[in-house]
Structures are given as C-alpha cells and as structure tokens.
C-alpha cells in the first residue's frame with residue numbers, strides 16, 4: 654500500500670509518498686521562508702496563497718520522483734490541524750478532492766502526531782512506551798505515549814513555545830527569520846558561562862514550561878552589554894543553554910514520573926545539536942535512549958504526514974467526504990489504535 658502525504662499547516666509545503674514495505678519513495682518540500690522573511694514571521698494569507706501555487710506541482714514532482722502515477726496511490730493523507738486555518742484548507746481541499754477523484758480513501762492527519770511519529774522513519778525506531786518531548790514553533794509538550802494514539806499530556810508551555818522563544822530571541826539579536834537555527838549557529842561560538850539565564854519553573858514541582866521570561870531576560874542582557882559579535886554569541890549561548898537545561902530537567906522528571914526508559918524528541922527544536930547531545934548523555938547515564946528524526950524530518954515535512962497517514966489508514970481511520978480542518982486540536986483527542 655502507498656500513501657501520498659500532504660503537509661500545508663504553516664509555511665512549508667510538503668509532499669511525500671510512503672510505501673508500506675519499501676518505505677519512503679518520494680519527499681518534496683518547498684519552504685516559504687524567503688516569502689515571509691521581510692515580515693519577520695509568517696503572514697497567514699501569503700502562506701495560503703503560496704500553498705495554492707506550489708502544492709499541485711509538488712505532487713507531480715513527488716509522483717515523478719517515485720516513478721509512479723496516481724493509479725499507484727492507495728490513499729491520500731493530509732494535515733487537518735492544528736495550524737493556520739487558510740493554510741490547512743489548501744492541503745485538506747486538494748487532498749480530499751484528489752482522494753475523491755482517484756476513488757481512494759482520505760486520511761485527516763494530526764500535525765503533531767506526524768511530528769511525534771517522524772522518528773519512526775529512521776533506521777532504529779523507538780518502541781512503546783516512551784516519553785515524547787514535542788518542541789516546535791507552536792508547541793512545547795511532554796507526552797506519555799503507550800501506543801499510537803494513546804497520548805497523555807504530562808505538561809506543556811503556559812506561554813511561548815520553545816521554538817517561538819528561539820525565534821523571538823534571535824530577532825532581538827538581529828538575526829533574520831526563522832531565527833532558531835541561526836541562533837543555534839551563533840551560540841556554537843559563544844562562551845559558556847559568561848552570562849547565566851534562569852531555568853524557568855524548574856524550582857517547583859510539575860512538568861509545565863514557561864519560556865516568555867527568557868526573551869525578556871535576553872532583551873535586558875542585550876541592552877546592558879556592548880553589542881559586539883562575541884557578546885551576542887555569548888548571550889545566544891546562555892539562552893540556548895537555559896532552554897536546553899530546562900527541557901532536560903523536565904524530561905528527567907517525566908521519565909521518573911512515568912517509569913519509562915526511553916525518550917523521543919520531535920518538532921523543529923529537536924534538530925538542535927546541543928539539545929540532542931545533552932539528552933543523549935543524560936539518557937545513556939539512565940540506561941535508556943533518546944530517539945529523534947534526521948533534521949529535515951524534525952521541521953515540517955510531507956514524509957511524517959504520509960507515515961502517520963499510513964498508520965491511521967491501516968487502523969481504518971479514514972475521513973468522510975466533508976472537507977474539515979481543525980486549527981486547534983488537542984493531541985489527547987485522537988483515538989487510540
């Protein structure tokens with residue numbers, strides 16, 4: 654069986670084809686980063702219009718990459734939420750309509766389940782149960798995962814997501830959108846310990862996060878110090894270390910609380926090298942393992958939607974002919990399979 658996966662929830666148009674036995678046959682991605690760069694963030698209407706322009710050519714490109722025609726596709730999966738409503742509508746309308754025209758089932762995929770399952774596309778996938786840390790541009794969540802669809806929220810950010818904090822702090826440091834990866838690159842040349850940022854909400858019990866204070870702390874530190882390149886790199890380093898440490902402390906707590914051995918990290922921030930290294934060291938020390946996807950599958954992509962679509966399709970979770978999207982959609986509302 655082969656599933657065509659479509660991702661259009663934000664500023665990336667992603668299309669992929671996943672084969673049940675052969676694995677990933679095609680993966681096409683178009684990033685709108687340049688389109689939004691002048692505005693310092695995603696402009697929803699521009700995002701929707703660009704998905705309209707790029708989606709069909711990308712579907713053609715994916716079929717060509719896999720050397721297939723639409724007759725070889727057994728189902729169409731598309732991101733139905735959460736995300737920007739207009740952007741979601743493009744993928745859902747095209748995906749649902751193609752499935753109707755091709756007379757195959759459609760699968761409405763939860764974007765965060767896509768992120769969460771992305772590490773399953775790697776050579777050594779995690780096995781259940783595990784604690785998942787979802788760290789992206791819009792989410793910071795710790796989840797107990799006992800099976801596909803059995804997701805229990807353990808804690809989440811009460812304000813900014815980790816990726817959002819990276820992007821906002823990067824902006825304060827004069828870096829272009831999206832600043833997260835740029836800040837990480839700058840931090841690599843920073844001096845450890847020249848500045849110390851707080852580790853928010855680690856001094857009290859619980860698994861929630863708060864990252865908006867770090868951005869303010871960064872703004873004050875930038876204002877109170879010279880604006881040379883090394884100072885900026887040192888501030889970037891202190892910010893990154895604070896986010897990584899905070900995530901690490903909470904992951905450790907979640908593992909203690911659940912008694913689970915393994916950890917999965919997913920979403921754009923899971924591409925962060927510093928985070929990967931520190932979590933790997935921590936997990937080795939605990940006799941467990943940390944699993945993550947290759948960097949291209951940490952940020953938005955069609956492959957994770959095609960994979961999640963295949964899993965849901967096999968469990969019989971197909972969509973009816975209505976085209977519906979859910980801009981807000983808690984992961985815990987998904988049905989276990």
Ligand SMILES: Nc1ncnc2c1ncn2[C@@H]1O[C@H](COP(=O)(O)OP(=O)(O)OP(=O)(O)O)[C@@H](O)[C@H]1O
Nearest residue numbers: 789790791792816833834837920921922925952953
């Ligand atoms: N190496 C990195 N270090 C830190 N942050 C990073 C890195 N790479 C990407 N990011 C951050 O990841 C985020 C993008 O990830 P992703 O595409 O998963 O988020 P999103 O799709 O916008 O949000 P969501 O999935 O919650 O809807 C951005 O905030 C970006 O700055």
Ligand SMILES: [Mg+2]
Nearest residue numbers: 768789952953
């Ligand atoms: Mg995402």
